[in-house]
Amino acid sequence: MKRSTLILLLFLTSALYPQTNNGVQIKAGDIYVKAVFYSENIVRVLKWHESGSENKLSLSVIFKNIPTLEIKKTSDADGTIISSSKLKIVISHKDGSVIFKDPSDNILLKETGKAEFIPEVYHNDSGFTIKQNFEFSKDEGIYGLGQHQYGYFNYRGKKAVLVQSNTDAVNPFLISTNGYGILWDNYSKTIFDDTRNTPYLWSGMGDNIDYYFITGENMDKIIAGYRLLTGKAPLYGKWAYGYWQSKEHYDTQAELMGVAKKYRKLGIPIDNIIQDWDYWNGAANWSGMFFDKTLFPSPKEMCDSLHNMNYHIIISIWPALGPNTEIYADMAKHGFLYRPVGWAGFKYYDAFNPAANDLYWKYLKAGLYSKGLDGWWIDSTEPDVVNAMTKESSEYELKKMGGNYLGSWARYLNAFSLAMTSDIHKYWRRETSDRRAYILTRSTYAGQQRNAATTWSGDIGASWDVYKRQIAAGLNHSMSGIPYWTFDIGAFVLGAYEGVFMNGGKDPAYQELYTRMFQLGTFTPIFRSHGSETPREIWEFGEFTPVLIKFDNLRYRLLPYIYSLAWQVTNNDYTIMRGLPMDFQNDKSTYNIDDQFIFGPSMMICPVTEAMYYRPPEKSVPIKKDHFRTIDGKAGLNAQYFKDPDFKNLSKEKIDTTIDFIWYTGRPDYVTDSAYSVRWRGKLIPDESGKHQFHLISYDRKRVILNGDTLKMVYTSVEQYTEPVELTAGKEYDLIVEVQNNSTGAAKMRLFWKTPSAFAKEDSKIATSKERKVYLPKGAVWFDFWNGKKYEGGAARLFESPIDKIPILIKAGSIIPMGPFVQYSSEKPADPLEIRIYPGADGAFTLYEDEGDNYNYEKGIYSTIDFRWNDKTKTLTIGKRNGEFPGMLKERAFNIAIVKENHGTGIDITAAPDKSVTYKGDEITLQF
Incomplete structure (x- = not known):
């Protein structure tokens, strides 16, 4: 044995x-x-x-x-x-x-x-x-x-x-x-x-x-x-609850530092910046645990400079390792690599094996941790060996690998991310207690909350429908007991993965969507922008930039509230992002509401999930079989399949009724697993006259040749769109479509198009009002955050929702602490602190404060202050401070605002609070 x-x-x-x-x-x-x-x-x-x-x-x-x-x-x-x-x-x-x-x-x-x-x-x-x-x-x-x-x-x-x-x-x-x-x-x-x-x-x-x-x-x-x-969910550093700037990816150290400096110069609040992949320079070096010296010549100095500018930085790492790296060779020597070669030429290591994780940490510590990085973005923790994208293909490809350290993939299919984050978190905790661990990961599993892991919703596409789906996805994730969740504000890709914005990031229609996604992100547990194809920095969004800055500032004003809730997560197993049934279990009208949620105990957030200003592009649709004829006039297209990527080794000829295959659970025997090419020939017969645009959904190289002319690609990402062409209804066009595939595993080729009727819809004016329907759960009175107006629960009503607002309703009996305007979480203590009281019911809130980082809170080094509102007597009791910590303000100012119409509302500091009090740690009772 x-x-x-x-x-x-x-x-x-x-x-x-x-x-x-x-x-x-x-x-x-x-x-x-x-x-x-x-x-x-x-x-x-x-x-x-x-x-x-x-x-x-x-x-x-x-x-x-x-x-x-x-x-x-x-x-x-x-x-x-x-x-x-x-x-x-x-x-x-x-x-x-x-x-x-x-x-x-x-x-x-x-x-x-x-x-x-x-x-x-x-x-x-x-x-x-x-x-x-x-x-x-x-x-x-x-x-x-x-x-x-x-x-x-x-x-x-x-x-x-x-x-x-x-x-x-x-x-x-x-x-x-x-x-x-x-x-x-x-x-x-x-x-x-x-x-x-x-x-x-x-x-x-x-x-x-x-x-x-x-x-x-x-x-x-x-x-x-x-x-x-x-397992309990540990507390992140206070910085983690601020704004995260990311994109795919910063090419150089100079570019990243330029972004960081510009945020500080413009005074836009931010705490965190993320370096995505390819700082190692090339697929052969994938996740090699080093910075390429030509791209990032001085990573330690870069991290030090960012820290001096009051940033934290995390970096993308993968369980996939490039063949030219030292860690790959060491893993291979010990037999820790899975056999399949992944979509970028890498191999995944067996994170179920504790010895493999120990070796992984050895390289991670020496190559990246030692440079001063503040956490890990562990990508592809499914693991996604072949860029599969679907549950069916992920299951198929993982099971095909046979076994891992613990047993078969059939038995341990879903637990890779739990195994990997468990050990990475353990090693961080062994290394230091001065800096709290932070992990961002694309997969999750039961128990992963104990590993300081946040899940993000993966590589979503930019569309209003996909965006709306993120709300239900995030709520169910949170209600699964794993409290930290985020998503790519702006979506990972614009015109692919169900995204429709192939016109790019400067399209006002996309910028409207981005703004609404940003507003949702303001009220998710982790507030992070990320994506490909277009810059994601706040100043890149033209007329919408002031709105983004407004909601960024709102997030920072709410940090005392949010950080106190984070403590409740750790100390009392609380959940910050809450489906309505969590707080209104007796109101069955809330059970199916998938586009509103409670943020903490007090704030009902109602994101706007439809376009109101700029009509988005229409979705493309599959080209149906009725539009194709073979060379000899039969239904379909003449298809040639080759067992090489260059149309040389012909394997099979057949008639395809459409161009629409998804080989995600095994490829047919007339192509190879690693490389193939396909050529379709025939006639295309449109049934509308006017502008048409082809949309090709596949990996690697592809082209459309129409009447002998190769159409130019005007959008090239993981999917492609050709330039629009004018076609005449009923006319036959010579059509050649070619695809050349070099990727392993999952494969697809789907030919879609946009027709003149779709373009006509895009050209029409948008007819949506600037209002949003909101259901107000019964059993509560609700205040409009923006103007202080009150509404009884138990019914739905319309709320104004111009681009610079979303409906935010505050439950009567709420106490919300709001800090000063700051540019990063640790700029200064939350002083003076504005305490907003929403009368109409009794309320309570516990303000939590600590050093902002390190694990001293586990030793009881922190302070709490209880606020209690008695609605009948109109008294606020500020309890005796419990505990203390280094740097704590012994004396501080509380400005109390009893919210009413146009008083104690919106993002701005209340100019004339109802009472101001100097608090020195002893209990105070205030009568209103």
């Missing part, structure tokens, strides 16, 4: 869940069922077939110190009942199904029928596909499951496939308005399906069904249970 195998077996044995007296085990036919309470409100349900095993390695669940609880157990002929003070479990002796009840015997959730175990063999791994059916109550809402691009918020009546991909991030934790959550502890492909009569959870590989049922009086308590099991 190999030593590594022995170590793994010992690890598996030691990681088995501890036996306690907190539960029972029964056998129902050929199924074993074990239910164990981990706390009064958390029970683990474990099922296995008699030919299987209860043994389980959990990568997500780290909670081991299970207390001995007073669990009541009774049994009769039909079933066994176990109960704590907060939860009752009924296990059927007939089929092993479980019913979960509250202490009053109300059913929270029912399993239905016998669990399914179907034997499964994948390469050298054997286990079962597993499935458990459930019965939901009629009206409950289901949320969570990570971040997906489906565009829906509530999963009732919906299906979600849990597989990592570029724009999808997985967390198999769902949460219900019925007062429970389920952590489904399986790492293989998983499906949640509520589209049929019987909802279910299914996974593709496992030895058992293993999940945790968590109850709580509200969703925050349920998420707290999830984090008890999987």
Whole structure:
């Protein structure tokens, strides 16, 4: 037996869940069922077939110190009942199904029928596909499951496939308005399906069904249970909650420093700058853990200069390694690289292997950490070996690799990012306690919040529809228990990946979209602009730049509020970005609202998700088969497929009815996996007269030849658009389309176009009003942030939404601290601090402050001040300060504004506060 195998077996044995007296085990036919309470409100349900095993390695669940609880157990002929003070479990002796009840015997959730175990063999791994059916109550809402691009918020009546991909991030934790959550502890492909009569959870590989049922009086308590099991979310440095500037990518040190200096010169608030890929100079050097000296001649001095300018900088690193790098050679020598060659000629290392992660950190520390970088942007953590872009292709390509250090990819399909971020975070913490760790990553998994990891939503395209989908994606990610999420403000690409803005970043229609995305980003946990093809700096957006600066300043004025909420995340398992059902669980009208959310306890954010000023370009559409004829007049096109990229080695000739293939789960035998070319010939027959534009969706080189003329490409990215051409309806045009592919793995070629009717729509004037419909949840009175007007909840109404505003509604009873205008988070203490009180209900808020960085907060070195508003007596009590920290202001000014119409409103500092008080740390009560 190999030593590594022995170590793994010992690890598996030691990681088995501890036996306690907190539960029972029964056998129902050929199924074993074990239910164990981990706390009064958390029970683990474990099922296995008699030919299987209860043994389980959990990568997500780290909670081991299970207390001995007073669990009541009774049994009769039909079933066994176990109960704590907060939860009752009924296990059927007939089929092993479980019913979960509250202490009053109300059913929270029912399993239905016998669990399914179907034997499964994948390469050298054997286990079962597993499935458990459930019965939901009629009206409950289901949320969570990570971040997906489906565009829906509530999963009732919906299906979600849990597989990592570029724009999808997985967390198999769902949460219900019925007062429970389920952590489904399986790492293989998983499906949640509520589209049929019987909802279910299914996974593709496992030895058992293993999940945790968590109850709580509200969703925050349920998420707290999830984090008890999987780990707390640490606090970032205060700088991380400021503005992040990024783009794909800064070519040189001089360019990056020029951007940093210009922000400071213009006085635009910013804390963070990101260096994306290719600072290593060339694909062969991919993520080699060094700066190319010709591009970045003095990286240590660059980082020092940025720090002196009060910036923090993080940098893109990959689990993919270029073949010319020293780290690649070292990984290969130790057998730590996966065999497939990725889309840029690199290979991925096995992040499931602790020894491989140790070696990775060795190079990361020497090459980048030592230069003063402040965190890591770990890209492609699915991992995306072949630029696959879809869940189906990601699953296919990863499983094709066979195995990793822990076992088969079929079994551990979704957990790569958890494994990698766990060790990278661990090494950072071992290295220093003076600087808080920060990781940005494209994938997530249950437990990843403990690794100081933020997820971003991947390489999205620029369109209003894609943008709107990010709201539901971010809300469900946050409601999965992983609190830090962001997205590419402005989208990664403009005219590809469903993006429509092929006219570029100076197109006012795109700049309007960018502005609305920026306004959403102002109220996401991490506020970050990023993307390709066009500059993303705030001053690049013409007439919209003043609006961007306004919302950037608003973010910084709100930092005392946001940083205090971040402390609540760490200390009390809070969630900052909140779907409406989190705070209005009793208002069923909120259950399907996917374009509003609560930011902290007080602010309802209502992003504008449609164009109001400039009409966006129309989407292109597939060219249908009716428009094609072969050379001899038949339907379709003559297609020639070659097994080389240069049209030399002809493999197959056939008739294609359209040009529309996506080979994401294996290529046909008439092309190769690494390189091929295709040529289509025939006639094109349009049915409209006027301007047409071809849109080619594929990788690598391609061309359209029309009547012997090669059309010029006017947009070239991961997709291409040709120059517009005038065509006549009914006329036949000689058409040749060619594609030359050199990429491994996933492949596609789709021919779309925009027709005269589409261009006519683009030329029409936009007819949208400058208003936005907002639903005001019932049970609260709402203040308009911009003007202080009050509205009763329980109905929808229109709010003015010109380009410099989005509807922001503040719940009565809120207390919001707002700091002074600053250009970076640590420029000065939040003094004087404006305290806005929104009357109409009692309220409370805890102001948290510390040194802004380092881990002293874990030792209790911080301060909190409680603010309590009594609406009946109109008194504000500012409590005694608890704690202290180096640099803390012992005496400070609080300006109190009781919000009313046109008073204590908007972004500006309230000129005439209702009271001003000097606070020295003792309790003060103020009467209004």
